[in-house]
Amino acid sequence: MTTVVITGANRGIGLELVHHYVAKGCDVYGLCRNSSDALNSSGATVVDKVDVGQPEQLPEALARLKDVKIDILINNAGVLGRETIDDWDPHTIEHQFRVNAMGPLLLTQCLLKNLKNPAKVAMITSRMGSMSDNGSGGYYGYRMSKAALNAAGVSLARDLAERGIAVALLHPGYVQTEMVSYGGDISPDVAAQRLAQRIEGLNIENSGSFWHANGELLPW
Template identity: 35%
Template sequence: MKVLITGANRGIGAAMRHAFAEAGNEVQGTARDEEGLLPLDVTDTASVQALAKRLEGQPLDALVCNAGVFLDKGMTIGDDYDADMWAKGFAVNVTGVFLTIEALLPNLKLSDAPRIGIISSQMASDTRAPGKNYIYRASKAAVLNLGRNLATDLKDQGIAVGIYHPGWVQTDMGGDSAEITPEQSAEGLVARVTELSLENTGCFETYDGTPHPY
């Protein structure tokens, strides 16, 4: 497969880039400013369009929307939340996903079996509401909803969409006490994206293939 991963400079994104490559796929990754990766700021329409122009005419079998931020980690009501923090969180975690997918649809349509993997979180599920981290939870719930609706709209165009919880991963975002390594998460996510098809489009699953309640 020809694969593009956003936010591929560190953590789960970097691990997925290596795992896809080791499985024999042709992989490109993006980052805002990282040597060796395609430049992309998912919050900047001009940057997204520049990437689309750079990739014009190139088939894309799998787009993995991984770029994300967790700006309010550990925060709760009464902490220093402000409108700019909310706007930035949604700009990266939701709007950036939509803009990237929309811009690269022509590339996906050149594939025989195109698929889109969206990295959300179990924190998006309405079955998990322990409080705190409102921006992250709300934005990941929004991108889950976005992915489910895109799955409906893109099915007739032959494009499958899957939404995934990567696990609690030992990254800057997940912390040192998290349950699994980026490599373990990436191995599972690569398998999920590889097996994604129109048969299971719209799925919300954990990295190990377990269906997750919405």
């Protein structure tokens, strides 16, 4: 049986990824800070009190997974700030770095011994972390933190290749979630289905690539 671990699993894209993999008959672990009724009834094993924004607490929070062998790890948890050049707060920018970039990296490091050979790691990033795709500016903390996540993901892809672990950087699209006040153009369910397709196609040969969930290769 395929074992899948998903962060930020209590709502939005993470919850729909849980539903997708549970429906496929996978053994799913839903990680989150605080669970939800939907996650509790999903059929996944819920591991709460996992706050990727508090990396120093991750080893203890992840101790419940110490005997779990993982086929797919999906780092989905994230936060969005809306800084402009005239309206920004260093604390919100730092928080986005902790949650969006440092948290996924350290969580992956904490679970390295759990990852099978072969295994897959998916970083749910954003095309807003792309340099050449930035045509509008703003969103300083989010853009910088996602660019940092992309850099970490490429390094992980290089470092883990010999262990048979492939890494993908995946942009889900503009998704109708609470993060964007439900203003997206695709549903979380559609985003989850597309992300799962990209993860299915992930291998050592394309490890470290930056993909839109629709299959488009994105520019750095």
